[in-house]
Amino acid sequence: MKEVVSLKEWLDNHNLIYSLRKDVLVIPGFGRCLIQDNYDHIFRQTKDGDVVFNSIENYSYLIADEIYYIVFPFGCRWYYIDIRKDPSDLQFKILRYVGESPKFEHECEFYPLGLHSGFELLNGSGLLKDWCAKAKFLGYKGIAVADRNTMAASLDLQQSATDAGLKYCFGYSLTVRIGLDKVGVKIYAATQQGFRNMLRIQKAVAVDSFETKEIDLITLLNLAEGNTLVFDKWSGHWLTENKNALQDFVDAFDGWVYFQVDTTEYRADRIDSTLLQSQKAYFDNFYLGNLEYSMNIRPVLIQDVYYLDKEDWRTKIILNKVDTGAAHEQSYKQYLKTIDEIYAEFRALFSDRYDDEVFYDMCAATADIIENATAAYDLSDNYAPKYDMTPQEQAKYGDTLTMFRELIEDGFRKLVPEGEEEVYRRRVEYEKYVIESTNNVDYFLIQRDELNWAQENGILTGIGRGSAGGCLLLYLMGITFIDPLKYDLIFERFLLPERAGLEPDKVTIMADDIESSDYFEVAFDNDTILLLDKDAELVVIRDGEQLTVYADELQEGDDIQFDNCDLLHTLPHKLLHENPTHNS
Secondary structure (H helix, E strand, O other): OOOOOOHHHHHHHOOOOEEEEEEEEEEOEEEEEEEOOOOOOOOOOOOOEHHHOOOOOOOHHHHHOOOOEEEHHHEEEEEEEEEOOOHHHHHOOOOOOOOOOOOOOOOOOOOOOEOOOOOOOOOOOOOHHHHHHHHOOOOOOEEEEEEOOOOOOHHHHHHHHHHHOOOEEEEEEEEEEEOOOOEEEEEEEHHHHHHHHHHHHHHHHHHOOOEEEEEEEEHHHOOOOEEEEEEOOOOOHHHHHHHHHHHHHHHHOOOEEEEEEOOOOOOOHHHHHHHHHHHHHHHHHEEEOOEHHHHEEEEEEOOOOOOOHHHHHHHHHHHHHHHHOOOOOOOOOOOOOOOOHHHHHHHHHHHOOOOHHEEEEEHHHHHHHHHHOOOOOOOOOOOOOOOOOOHHHHOOOOOOHHHHHHHHHHHHHHHHOOHHHHHHHHHHHHHHHHHHHHOOOHHHHHHHHHHHHHHHHOOOOOOOOHHHHHHHHHOOOOOOOOOOHHHHHHHHHHHEEEEEEEEOOEEEEEOOOOOOOOEEEEEOOOOOOOEEEEEOOEEEEEEEEEEEEEHOOOOOOOOOOEHHHHHHHHHHHHOOOOOOOOOO
């Protein structure tokens, strides 16, 4: 394994702003760190037998001096720990992307649009939160993932970028079949319609053309609306030789057509030469001077990056060898670079004919693509599929909730050991409440339907996998074949109530209907009312305080705290659409 570089070299390689004071590292905006670069063992055992970090200094003394971190080499990297954390929650974190963002000589609107994440299996790498952390640290305002033949990163990208305060854009790299030619392109979703079309493009590639993983020209053009097209860096000769065919692309993509420029150097001269010749062919035949381009197909600076930092170059080679037995398109420089590094690469490759304005224009094109992108997942609602009852099921059960409950009771009668009904009943009621309160009834019915279909069609099924074995309801419904009580398996491994939003709290529980002539009408914002006996007790939030009141004590603006299970399954059947006489 390669030996770790010196701390100073590591800090410089990762663009960290710092000062060194003997054995203390100071990183503005982060804090003071003790440098521990000489130790025999990274852990030690206490007298009580606990394993702890082998610090050369007492934590309390360090904290008194406002030294909150220890930095140390391990393997081929430098790490740090936060000594204020509980020792049982000790985490090694790579010393990178911390402190104040560095300042660079070249300031322009540039967005990295060529990230290849770990979702591009056995080629890309890195967690989206780490890509976002580095992009933000380097001063970039947003990123786009352009994984090849997969959109699996899109939701993670949206959530990670949003958490980091970054702009994001969904990208997708693919191959288009045009006659006998195969041309690489990137697609970026600009609108919701574009995002929907991108999903259809993904299906055309991954499902309809599973063997070749390609899309035909007509299908691509028909799904162009709302998307931006970028011809990849290898397509320069094809563009030059097929100018007559390009107008179809320009028309279909409403003028949002670009050519990718990538200044990355490859290890093999053959590959490097092919890339340079492709980009030269584009500029020789499309650049008209004064930032004007033939057919307005502009260059955009998109570097394909497959690993976060320069020392990670081995990662792609290892992944490729696991995949195919050989590494392809190897480079030491396919990491997320600073704008100064990218400029230096540009200046080394382009002649004086292409002045700095060409560089800044290619950077501005990345901003045009991402800043106009509005495509996003709507995370405001639950889009879980609903179970479609057959006519026979409709006649027998009436609704999915009744079907769910009766299937459980059928299984209860058949599978619960004699004499243990009380124990099993308590577990059933607990699990049933959690499943119903988290709106998972349809999910259970769908799983049962899929399993039954597989078994009826000769497809082998297992007894249950993972945490599902801890759910008694799955066993009673015939979805799994493991009795969790027999093997002492816990339901919370399958679905933890707190993680599902069912925080323990005092709520209003709906009781069975009663006859009452002294009732109160509670009106809701959706023009519905609920009839409550005047002595019904309700938990409400009033002026930020939780109170328990009787129905006839309700005031306008009271927020009744209903149980979530009642909100989903009970309340909708008790609401009346009438004009209210009183308001809550």
